[in-house]
Amino acid sequence: MVTLADVAQHAGVSASTVSYVLSGKRSISASTRERVERSIEQLGYHPNAGARALASSRSNIIALMIPLRTDMYVPVMMEIAIAVATTARAHGYDVLLLTGEEGPAAVRRIEGSALADAMILMDVELDDDRLPLLREAVRPGVLIGLPADTTGLSCVDLDFQAAGALCAEHLAALGHREIAVIGEAAAVYERHTGFAERTLAGLRDRSHELGLRLLHRPCEGSYAAVSATLARVYDERPGTTAFVVQNEAATDPLLALLRQQGRAVPEDVSVVAICPDQVAAHASVPLTSVAVPAQKMGQYAVQQVVAKLEGRGTDEVVLLAPELTVRESTGPRAVLVPGDPRS
Amino acid sequence: MVTLADVAQHAGVSASTVSYVLSGKRSISASTRERVERSIEQLGYHPNAGARALASSRSNIIALMIPLRTDMYVPVMMEIAIAVATTARAHGYDVLLLTGEEGPAAVRRIEGSALADAMILMDVELDDDRLPLLREAVRPGVLIGLPADTTGLSCVDLDFQAAGALCAEHLAALGHREIAVIGEAAAVYERHTGFAERTLAGLRDRSHELGLRLLHRPCEGSYAAVSATLARVYDERPGTTAFVVQNEAATDPLLALLRQQGRAVPEDVSVVAICPDQVAAHASVPLTSVAVPAQKMGQYAVQQVVAKLEGRGTDEVVLLAPELTVRESTGPRAVLVPGDPRS
DNA sequence: AGACGGAGTCGAAGCGCTTCGACGAAGTCT
DNA sequence: AGACTTCGTCGAAGCGCTTCGACTCCGTCT
Numbered sequence A, B: 001m002v003t004l005a006d007v008a009q010h011a012g013v014s015a016s017t018v019s020y021v022l023s024g025k026r027s028i029s030a031s032t033r034e035r036v037e038r039s040i041e042q043l044g045y046h047p048n049a050g051a052r053a054l055a056s057s058r059s060n061i062i063a064l065m066i067p068l069r070t071d072m073y074v075p076v077m078m079e080i081a082i083a084v085a086t087t088a089r090a091h092g093y094d095v096l097l098l099t100g101e102e103g104p105a106a107v108r109r110i111e112g113s114a115l116a117d118a119m120i121l122m123d124v125e126l127d128d129d130r131l132p133l134l135r136e137a138v139r140p141g142v143l144i145g146l147p148a149d150t151t152g153l154s155c156v157d158l159d160f161q162a163a164g165a166l167c168a169e170h171l172a173a174l175g176h177r178e179i180a181v182i183g184e185a186a187a188v189y190e191r192h193t194g195f196a197e198r199t200l201a202g203l204r205d206r207s208h209e210l211g212l213r214l215l216h217r218p219c220e221g222s223y224a225a226v227s228a229t230l231a232r233v234y235d236e237r238p239g240t241t242a243f244v245v246q247n248e249a250a251t252d253p254l255l256a257l258l259r260q261q262g263r264a265v266p267e268d269v270s271v272v273a274i275c276p277d278q279v280a281a282h283a284s285v286p287l288t289s290v291a292v293p294a295q296k297m298g299q300y301a302v303q304q305v306v307a308k309l310e311g312r313g314t315d316e317v318v319l320l321a322p323e324l325t326v327r328e329s330t331g332p333r334a335v336l337v338p339g340d341p342r343s
Numbered sequence C: 001a002g003a004c005g006g007a008g009t010c011g012a013a014g015c016g017c018t019t020c021g022a023c024g025a026a027g028t029c030t
Numbered sequence D: 001a002g003a004c005t006t007c008g009t010c011g012a013a014g015c016g017c018t019t020c021g022a023c024t025c026c027g028t029c030t
Helices: A004-011 A015-023 A030-043 A051-057 A075-090 A105-113 A130-136 A160-173 A188-189 A192-209 A223-236 A248-260 A277-282 A294-309 B004-011 B016-023 B030-043 B047-055 B074-090 B104-113 B130-134 B160-173 B185-188 B194-210 B223-236 B248-260 B279-280 B294-309
Strands: A062-068 A094-099 A118-122 A141-144 A154-157 A178-181 A215-217 A241-246 A272-275 A289-293 A317-320 B063-065 B094-099 B118-121 B141-142 B153-156 B179-184 B213-218 B242-245 B270-275 B288-291 B316-318
Touching: A004 A015, A004 A030, A004 B316, A015 B030, A030 A215, A051 B047, A051 B316, A062 A075, A062 B194, A075 A094, A075 A241, A075 A289, A075 B094, A094 A105, A094 A215, A094 B074, A105 A130, A118 A130, A118 A272, A118 A294, A154 A160, A154 A294, A154 B242, A160 A192, A160 A241, A160 A272, A160 A289, A178 A192, A178 A223, A188 A192, A192 A215, A215 A223, A223 A248, A241 B130, A248 B248, A248 B294, A272 A277, A277 A289, A277 A294, A277 B223, B004 B016, B004 B030, B004 B294, B030 B074, B063 B074, B063 B104, B063 B141, B074 B094, B074 B294, B094 B104, B104 B130, B118 B130, B118 B294, B153 B194, B153 B294, B160 B194, B160 B242, B160 B288, B179 B223, B185 B194, B213 B223, B242 B248, B248 B270, B248 B279, B270 B279, B279 B288, B294 B316
Parallel strands: A062 A094, A062 A118, A118 A141, A141 A154, A154 A317, A178 A215, A178 A241, A241 A272, A272 A289, B063 B094, B063 B118, B118 B141, B141 B153, B153 B316, B179 B213, B179 B242, B242 B270, B270 B288
Antiparallel strands: A094 B094
16 A cells, blocks of 8 residues: 555655645645645555544544435435435545444444544434434534424424425415325334424414315325225215325325226326425326425535534524425316306 | 543553453453453443554445436335445444445545445446456455456346246246336446346346247336337237336336226236335235345345455355245236137 | 463554644745 | 745654563463
8 A cells, every 4th residue: 555655755755745735734835746746646645544534533424324214215315315425525525324223322433433523314303312412422413304402403304394384385276175195104103203293284284274174194105005095085085185195105006096096187186295306207197296305405414514524504404495396296176066167 | 532541541451451352352351351341331432443444454344336326226226225234234344335426436545545444336337447446456345236257256146137037937837928028227228237138138038948929128117108118019019918027116107007008917917027025015016026135135245245354255256046926916828719708 | 390381461663644843945024 | 134924844743543572470281
């Protein structure tokens, strides 16, 4: 392995000079800089990560804790992870992948070992075990998600409450009065994942204001589960004319089942989904949807964490404003009144 | 931060003794060991990763290069990544997440900087840029996937060729004679991703041996694309009675479209998929499938890489034997002959 | 009894880098 | 002209750990 000393010797300067060329922390004459850079190039020098970390107490690594379970949102998680990795690299950082498995111990381990300079946590629960540790930690952290108590923490998330409200508004404007929510799997609510509850709150509140009747049912992503949920919904609320789907895995089954039952989308039933744009656009009926901006969230988390590492940036909660894109799955409520041509 | 020296002082021993307690590389008396362990516990000591890496030239990190693109196999990639992270932790390693973006430069960087002790590469193309570097590298590497030339490399993958053959056999045994393959997106073939071509080879060869007619069409995962492909298939080969689907994203659209066209699965048409079991089991018609053992592949890759790091283990290519699980999407070919009750 | 070997511990020498203080040279101010 | 800066460079002191002798006991073998 070629070391700093090798480069220094090759360029005829001292080791510290090479170091300063690399870091730019002191001014170096153009001629020296060039000579050093040529030597680096020629020798194929890469600074030893361990030595650098030890001397500078900076590892240039950001830890990313992803959820272990794959019961929800796999594409979203993947998209976030890739966005984090890509953005981090652009800022000169690498990403260490931790699974939720270790839980709070992982936070302690990273903190104690200085393996990473900062942490990004995904799949944050309302009252997450890891948060007290994160608050005490020397190293900055950013959450993707929104816990109950955000004091002393930085968070990024979609404003799911506003997203829920937006769905209600869109459907209300189209004349719908009875709406069913196909929610996440029951387990997601049980572990108090914030986004699910917030979406529901947004839907409830705005529905109430707008005079809509709302029925919420948790639902797994399988055909069988969606089928059962759908049957129950129509049983309890035969007048349902619109669905809001939060569990992205449920969108395809839902559309297929509605079609099978002879309910046309959007003529008879409207469907709004909360999911990544890509998923919405590729459904059998392109879905009117509120996008989950996975990539933006990943990028923002990294930017925030890097800002903190550089001394800029403070704790703040950023809720990205939801955007509803109208595609082909929503339309005016079919009203059968005397005189209506369709009646 | 608490250091080795702090622990040593607290326990009343020298630093090296603490180090040996930690590593177990020299024998330590039970009493000393206990005292040191108590001190470690009480002080909440975690060894500094950088210092350890510098002194031992081992970072205890495994680098994982995942594909940047999300045009295929997202759940598989995610499952592999999680399996790698989990298995690595169980062996005392952490995982560094690299995206394919950097390409060969990433290999050089890891190699030069000693950031990781070993590398696991995913999304390997037949003639991958990174392979020459990996062959020269001091650090061991394992590929998940199978390139054209495997000399000097360790690889794990599903035996996709056998998987293809297995599909053909299953359908032949059920009496099918004309089979259509819904392949991966055209881009996947263009970049010469091994598994796609190997599957096809397996299908072709065995079909030929068994006297089946095979039609292969690349296909994106969207409804529109599957719809178009399906139309073309029935146009060219009206007698098609079975489908093999490789692009897992295409399974749902395919089933939905077949249903829409009044073709019952499995009564009129059989469908075999090559995808993770979870995907197959949750489809609208539970799919007969050859499993892509993502988790096993991830686990194996880590075990292999760890074996190499420990001096055990040599270069070898491991192709996992495919297993076909019969579910509800395949059945005997509907034969309309005079006298058949259905005719 | 003396030589020998293993178990248990310690001290010290690095690992390759960053960073601080120092120093000469050259420019700037009064 | 002398006193100050500023610029560019160097030497040396660590960062916290691993690891290699070396040393001391103490039990064992002849």
